[in-house]
Amino acid sequence: MTREEETQLVLRVQNGDQSAFEKLVLDNQNRVFNLAMRMVNNEEDALDMSQEAFIKAYNSIDNFRGESRFSVWLYRLTTNVCLDFLRSKTRKAHSSLTFTEDEEDGKELEIPDERFSPDSITERNELREAIARGLNALPADYRAILLLREIESLSYDEIALVLELEEGTVKSRIFRARKKLCEILIADRNFSYTPASNRQKEV
Amino acid sequence: MDACGKYYEMISQLIDGELSAQQESELRTHMGNCPDCAKVYEAFSGISQGMNLEIRTAPAGFASGVMSKINEAQKSNRRKKQSPWKIVFPVAACLALVFVVSQSTGMFGGGKSANDTATLENRMFSSTYDAGSATDAAPSYKSEFAGDAETAYGDSAAIEISDKNTATELVELLVSGQPLQNRDIPTAAADYTVICYLGEDNSGDGSGERNISIWWQGDELLCRLDDRPQALYDCTASADEILAIINSYLD
Numbered sequence A: 001m002t003r004e005e006e007t008q009l010v011l012r013v014q015n016g017d018q019s020a021f022e023k024l025v026l027d028n029q030n031r032v033f034n035l036a037m038r039m040v041n042n043e044e045d046a047l048d049m050s051q052e053a054f055i056k057a058y059n060s061i062d063n064f065r066g067e068s069r070f071s072v073w074l075y076r077l078t079t080n081v082c083l084d085f086l087r088s089k090t091r092k093a094h095s096s097l098t099f100t101e102d103e104e105d106g107k108e109l110e111i112p113d114e115r116f117s118p119d120s121i122t123e124r125n126e127l128r129e130a131i132a133r134g135l136n137a138l139p140a141d142y143r144a145i146l147l148l149r150e151i152e153s154l155s156y157d158e159i160a161l162v163l164e165l166e167e168g169t170v171k172s173r174i175f176r177a178r179k180k181l182c183e184i185l186i187a188d189r190n191f192s193y194t195p196a197s198n199r200q201k202e203v
Numbered sequence B: 001m002d003a004c005g006k007y008y009e010m011i012s013q014l015i016d017g018e019l020s021a022q023q024e025s026e027l028r029t030h031m032g033n034c035p036d037c038a039k040v041y042e043a044f045s046g047i048s049q050g051m052n053l054e055i056r057t058a059p060a061g062f063a064s065g066v067m068s069k070i071n072e073a074q075k076s077n078r079r080k081k082q083s084p085w086k087i088v089f090p091v092a093a094c095l096a097l098v099f100v101v102s103q104s105t106g107m108f109g110g111g112k113s114a115n116d117t118a119t120l121e122n123r124m125f126s127s128t129y130d131a132g133s134a135t136d137a138a139p140s141y142k143s144e145f146a147g148d149a150e151t152a153y154g155d156s157a158a159i160e161i162s163d164k165n166t167a168t169e170l171v172e173l174l175v176s177g178q179p180l181q182n183r184d185i186p187t188a189a190a191d192y193t194v195i196c197y198l199g200e201d202n203s204g205d206g207s208g209e210r211n212i213s214i215w216w217q218g219d220e221l222l223c224r225l226d227d228r229p230q231a232l233y234d235c236t237a238s239a240d241e242i243l244a245i246i247n248s249y250l251d
Helices: A003-014 A020-042 A044-059 A070-090 A101-106 A121-135 A140-150 A156-161 A167-187 A195-202 B002-015 B021-033 B037-052 B062-075 B114-123 B164-174 B237-251
Strands: B096-101 B157-161 B192-197 B207-215 B219-226 B232-235
Touching: A020 A044, A020 A070, A020 B062, A020 B157, A044 A070, A044 B062, A121 A140, A121 B037, A140 A156, A140 A167, A156 A167, A156 A195, A167 B002, A167 B021, A167 B037, B002 B021, B002 B062, B021 B037, B037 B237, B114 B232, B164 B237
Parallel strands: none
Antiparallel strands: B096 B157, B096 B192, B192 B207, B207 B219, B219 B232
16 A cells, blocks of 8 residues: 555545545554564454554544554554553563663673574574564563564664654664663573584583 | 773664664774674674564454444444543643633533523534433533634633643543544534643644634533544543543642
8 A cells, every 4th residue: 555545545534434444454454463463472462452553543543644654653552552461461570561771771781602693494493483582571662662673674763753762762772672682592591502512512 | 891882782773774874884894803793793683684583464354353343332322431542742742721711601600500501502513413411500610611713712811731741631531532423513612612732843734732622512522623623522521520620720
């Protein structure tokens, strides 16, 4: 769908044409579901989140003024719905979902080793699986920003719109998220296999 | 290594293609001489590539499921309270609500009786609209306000609510209900107008303000955003609740 077609559909919805909204849903449902799925890691919850995001979009369609693509606005709604959901789930567990970024400033970046440059397909798959585990272990705000950047391929300024952050904050939060993910991967016991260390054992 | 601190962040930006040509060249030169940074670059790109995870797609029937939910919500009783969705204002915006107060026809004048309710009813809606219960007494308010969208400024005193929390709460309540479809825009003058001044330009026409026209109708409020004539909303809060907020702010 071109931006022009999208604009026309949005106008029609704003003027009361409900059926036009269905076309917008169809065009964006995979993006929204994919993001929700990676955020909450559970299909049933992800479907609920996705549906809620679209319903919120419909109810607040007059707030969409077309400064960005409709999908960017949807990403914002989806991210917020997922973050709220995750926050309410973990409130009892007392874990901090919004990372206090100050905590991270002092820590030095752990220099990673060769595991991150997989040579074989097996190693590549292992890395991919470890990353999927690592993503789930990240604080939700870091997970959201990495998903938007790496999976939805949004630019820094689009991410700034989605997360309502300054671009400088986007830049540094992505860096911190990657740094944190590295630490998680290094500590991941299931990911400690490397061909090099195996060879050493044989000696 | 502290010296490499700024390079680590640049490496992250390089992966995202967000460095200028000059910055990129400076970074690559540095990485040629710094094994630690080279390792960080490999790790960050490894992560980036490793994140080409399977793209999940929505199941068949998802879209029609969404549309049925929307239809259900439209048909269900509009008087039922729904949770307000948030209107997104810029974080830095200072939201001031200006209530235009004039003399009045005021439904919100102190000590009004049901008689005034009747008068109000006559002023309202075109006959296509179901006016609903007319027996509720008009809520009372410290000052009076009235006026229609055109003469909202009139010669009235304005009450500015600059407390962002109160202002935000009010706006969210006023424009929080279901959008009303397929109904006539009320032809009668609005009973009152709320003018929202936003700290930054956040209205489509560049004026930095949004007008909300409000019609009181029995126990419910209908609100219209003036910058979108078709946008008529059912306010989920009752007139009493709105006034309670205003009155407590004025205390």
